[in-house]
Amino acid sequence: MKTSFIALAATMAIGATAATAEEVRVYNWSDYIDEELLTKFQDETGIKLIYDVFDSNDVLETKMLAGNSGYDVVVPSGTFLQRQIAAGAFQKLDKASLSNAGNMWDVIADRTASYDPGNEYSINYMWGTTGIGVNVGKVKEVLGEDAPIGSLALIFDPANMEKLASCGVHVLDAADEMIPAALAYLGENPDSHDKDVIAKTEPLFTAVAPYIQKFHSSEYINALANGDICVAVGWSGDILQARDRAAEAENGVEIAYNAPSEGALMWFDQMAIPVDAPNAEAAHKFLNFIMDAQNMADASNYVYYANGNKASQPLLEEDVIGDPAIYPDEATLENLYTTSPYPPKVQRVVTRMWTKIKSGT
Amino acid sequence: MRRLLIAVPFLWLLALFIVPFAIVFKISLSDLAVAIPPYTPTLDIAEGWAGLKAFFAELDFENYIWLTEDDLYWKAYLSSFKIAVISTLLTLLVGYPIAYGIARAPQEWRAMLFMLVILPFWTSFLIRVYSWMGILSQEGYLNQVLLWIGVINEPLIILNTNIAVYIGIVYTYLPFMILPIYAALEKLDISLLEAAEDLGCSRFSAFWLVTVPLSKQGIIAGSFLVFIPTIGEFVIPSLLGGSRTLMIGKVLWEEFFSNRDWPVASAVAVVLLLILIIPIVLFQRNEQKQREANQ
Structure with missing residues (x-):
């Protein structure tokens, strides 16, 4: 009698904590959401939202492959998603509980299906391009009025870089984005997995590496906005955020973003639910919340990235939907390429080459 | 009692050094794989002696x-x-x-x-x-x-x-x-x-x-x-x-x-x-x- 009473009390206690402390843990990229949306989600659903951020796909993938990350929603990019699906890291989405699924944009869904066939494991959050952000005034001061700001020659031609070094150049610390860019500049297939073709990019990087101040994937937002650097190879929305921060600060810094004329990488950040998510039900609620047209529009209006949500488009501000740097026109869209994941052996060659480029060893 | 006292530091060493080291050492002898966790082989205790043998056969330097x-x-x-x-x-x-x-x-x-x-x-x-x-x-x-x-x-x-x-x-x-x-x-x-x-x-x-x-x-x-x-x-x-x-x-x-x-x-x-x-x-x-x- 006594033991059963204790057991009963224990179950009641557990039941009570579960009811009061339902929570969902989201792991997303840094500077990637309007924080008001997080509060809105908590108010609407009563679910406590714990929001953590990362700034590299590598960190996310390592957590996923180690298992038991404790997260309910994570946001890997296309190629990483594809490999993590193959490793069995994600669970199939329960489409029945995603009532807003009809809002999604088929143009994007068709492309993301190459990473996640049938879009069974993920929904698109944002997509964008990898390109070049410049401090227009400074670059023209250094290279003259006809500086090739819309071309990869700006960063791969040592003659340009030698002059730009004095005002500061940052480059993404992401081999899987920089090597395709170098291949595009050389006129090769950016998605090449051939070791010999990839090796052709090494002399290109080695020639300009001494003029690169830093390889980093998030510091350039502030550095561009403050005028500490004049060129950054980075992600479209991050550079546009830098542009807006500079405009707000009225510090005389004018930032422009260009998807390079030689072709630019188009990437997709996909929301997925880990196979061992502690609260998959709440995770679906979060995904459905994000797929709401108004919420998605608010997110894009805040972070200046295009989204994969057709219904949100009428709700977007003109400087988002009308900006070809965010929503590219047909001609630019033609010029965008996508990549696929490197097999482990090629990945090792790529990482080794990247370390050599960065450290000289 | 005395043995117990001597055992304490050894248990400490076993739990905080030898066991973690053995795990890392084992992984260092494994092969890369696209899986969770991202390496093979993993020990399948259910298979008993045969599983153990197959497990050790796959390890190398x-x-x-x-x-x-x-x-x-x-x-x-x-x-x-x-x-x-x-x-x-x-x-x-x-x-x-x-x-x-x-x-x-x-x-x-x-x-x-x-x-x-x-x-x-x-x-x-x-x-x-x-x-x-x-x-x-x-x-x-x-x-x-x-x-x-x-x-x-x-x-x-x-x-x-x-x-x-x-x-x-x-x-x-x-x-x-x-x-x-x-x-x-x-x-x-x-x-x-x-x-x-x-x-x-x-x-x-x-x-x-x-x-x-x-x-x-x-x-x-x-x-x-x-x-x-x-x-x-x-x-x-x-x-x-x-x-x-x-x-x-x-x-x-x-x-x-x-x-x-x-x-x-x-x-x-x-x-x-x-x-x-x-x-x-x-x-x-x-x-x-x-x-x-x-x-």
């Missing part, structure tokens, strides 16, 4: 052979070793006078001086290293002050270089050097110095011939406490160092995160441990000698 084939690894080990040696010497150079000063200070001041050494530890290590970024950057406080005084005309580039790494390491590990040296100096019998001076020693040579040898144990202990963690340091070089700062901690990070190659990352870690065991054994032996001398 391939990853260690790989380490010898690429010069990146030994260069990184060597560079870490160099940075650790230089940092230890610099920390000793800065720490010894401070420890000496505290030990010679009037009794009532010592507690306060001691606090001053330990107080920064109450702030998170990460925040303290971050604040050095603010001090050392091109637009940072140090450059602003130096420009204002007129010592320099152009801002110095310190952040993202090895100099910043040395500054960060010396700053972070200074208390580990000061505390053991202080402990040794505090026990020093002042009358020995008086005797030396009576016998015609100058103050400097008395310091060199009496104080330094008698604080040798403290110097050795402090040096090991700085050297051992520095060699595997990751946070300080990644925040303050540039892309050209090559350290084994960073290589390990890249194996683990960029290549997602846990087996090779584990092999790097095992080799690092073997390199570190040598100074640790020397340290232990030194400690033992000291204990015997005291008895």
Whole structure:
């Protein structure tokens, strides 16, 4: 009698904590959401939202492959998603509980299906391009009025870089984005997995590496906005955020973003639910919340990235939907390429080459 | 009862060192795979003896052979070793006078001086290293002050270089050097110095011939406490160092995160441990000698 009473009390206690402390843990990229949306989600659903951020796909993938990350929603990019699906890291989405699924944009869904066939494991959050952000005034001061700001020659031609070094150049610390860019500049297939073709990019990087101040994937937002650097190879929305921060600060810094004329990488950040998510039900609620047209529009209006949500488009501000740097026109869209994941052996060659480029060893 | 007492430290060693080491060592003998966890084989206990046999058959030393084939690894080990040696010497150079000063200070001041050494530890290590970024950057406080005084005309580039790494390491590990040296100096019998001076020693040579040898144990202990963690340091070089700062901690990070190659990352870690065991054994032996001398 006594033991059963204790057991009963224990179950009641557990039941009570579960009811009061339902929570969902989201792991997303840094500077990637309007924080008001997080509060809105908590108010609407009563679910406590714990929001953590990362700034590299590598960190996310390592957590996923180690298992038991404790997260309910994570946001890997296309190629990483594809490999993590193959490793069995994600669970199939329960489409029945995603009532807003009809809002999604088929143009994007068709492309993301190459990473996640049938879009069974993920929904698109944002997509964008990898390109070049410049401090227009400074670059023209250094290279003259006809500086090739819309071309990869700006960063791969040592003659340009030698002059730009004095005002500061940052480059993404992401081999899987920089090597395709170098291949595009050389006129090769950016998605090449051939070791010999990839090796052709090494002399290109080695020639300009001494003029690169830093390889980093998030510091350039502030550095561009403050005028500490004049060129950054980075992600479209991050550079546009830098542009807006500079405009707000009225510090005389004018930032422009260009998807390079030689072709630019188009990437997709996909929301997925880990196979061992502690609260998959709440995770679906979060995904459905994000797929709401108004919420998605608010997110894009805040972070200046295009989204994969057709219904949100009428709700977007003109400087988002009308900006070809965010929503590219047909001609630019033609010029965008996508990549696929490197097999482990090629990945090792790529990482080794990247370390050599960065450290000289 | 006595056996139980002896068993405690062994259990401690087993749980906190041998078991984790065995896991890492096992992974270092495995092969890369696209799976959770990202390597094969994993031991399937349900299959019993046959499973165990198949498991061991798949392990090999391939990853260690790989380490010898690429010069990146030994260069990184060597560079870490160099940075650790230089940092230890610099920390000793800065720490010894401070420890000496505290030990010679009037009794009532010592507690306060001691606090001053330990107080920064109450702030998170990460925040303290971050604040050095603010001090050392091109637009940072140090450059602003130096420009204002007129010592320099152009801002110095310190952040993202090895100099910043040395500054960060010396700053972070200074208390580990000061505390053991202080402990040794505090026990020093002042009358020995008086005797030396009576016998015609100058103050400097008395310091060199009496104080330094008698604080040798403290110097050795402090040096090991700085050297051992520095060699595997990751946070300080990644925040303050540039892309050209090559350290084994960073290589390990890249194996683990960029290549997602846990087996090779584990092999790097095992080799690092073997390199570190040598100074640790020397340290232990030194400690033992000291204990015997005291008895």
